[in-house]
Amino acid sequence: MRKRKVSNPLALAVLALLSERPMHPYEMSNTLRERAKEESIKLNYGSLYSVVESLRRHELIDVQETIRAGRRPERTVYAITDQGRVELVDWMSDLLSLPVKEFTQFEAALSLMPVIAPDDVRRLLETRLSRLDAEIAAMGGVLDEMARQGMPYLWAIESDYARALRRAERDFVRELIDKLKNGSLEGLEVWQRAHEGGDLPSEADWARASAHLRRVE
Incomplete structure (x- = not known):
């Protein structure tokens, strides 16, 4: 662009x-x-x-x-x-x-999430999940009211897009919470140990993870 x-x-x-x-x-x-x-x-x-x-x-x-x-x-x-x-x-x-990279605050928080203990993160995400549910319901109410008033969908298309993004975020957050609860999140044990006894990943671990992410991108 x-x-x-x-x-x-x-x-x-x-x-x-x-x-x-x-x-x-x-x-x-x-x-x-x-x-x-x-x-x-x-x-x-x-x-x-x-x-x-x-x-x-x-x-x-x-x-x-x-x-x-x-x-x-x-x-x-x-x-x-x-x-x-x-x-x-x-x-x-x-x-x-043209799709472009947009730096959202939630993405930044996810990238730095390990600075907070796993159980605390799970509770915070549960709060976020309830707020997302409320937002999605409110957006749906607005869209339904516009439809009842006979307003064309074109006038509300950006609101429907915003709702779709919120729904996708809600599904992601719900899945992340489930993984934290059942212990299936990869790297969770290292994360927990870091907060329990200061057993942090080594520089080599960070280097390998960064190299893998660059290959994926």
């Missing part, structure tokens, strides 16, 4: 909105919130202005006009440029077709 002049996901949302019609930033913010896009794209009004200015500076959008309604402050209306339309399609094509 090539490096872009502006790479913030909020910038992509701005380009998508302006491909529909010219807007001022306040309208952009309201539209994104009305469509619940802040659930998928980090949104705050201050960063929105910075993103808009960056897009303008790189000639992906341009000022169309400045308007004033009554005593309200002036508002600058922006429109997407031809260069911006090309960038929008190219950027979306990359995101939809």
Whole structure:
């Protein structure tokens, strides 16, 4: 995936909105919130202005006009440029077709999990599992309500994707808990001994494990 002049996901949302019609930033913010896009794209009004200015500076959008309604402050209306339309399609094509490595906090925690004793990890994962179940149920309720209201699935597809990810995570966590309970997790004995008596893996053990992971990747 090539490096872009502006790479913030909020910038992509701005380009998508302006491909529909010219807007001022306040309208952009309201539209994104009305469509619940802040659930998928980090949104705050201050960063929105910075993103808009960056897009303008790189000639992906341009000022169309400045308007004033009554005593309200002036508002600058922006429109997407031809260069911006090309960038929008190219950027979306990359995101939809190319899997990329995303560094999640849970993955980082799993990679460092042995610093906590196995029994404590199991209890923490059980707490996570109950929270995941609650989140999945809540997501399902929102999707069901949208369907009852006759909203097209396309409007909720990112929520369904998020639910699918949560379901996959829940299944992984549940299986990991089971392995911790029944003792079938490979390396569990070494992990337990390390916390009971300080019997840590040697540097050679770490080197072999790292080399194996690099071959798998």
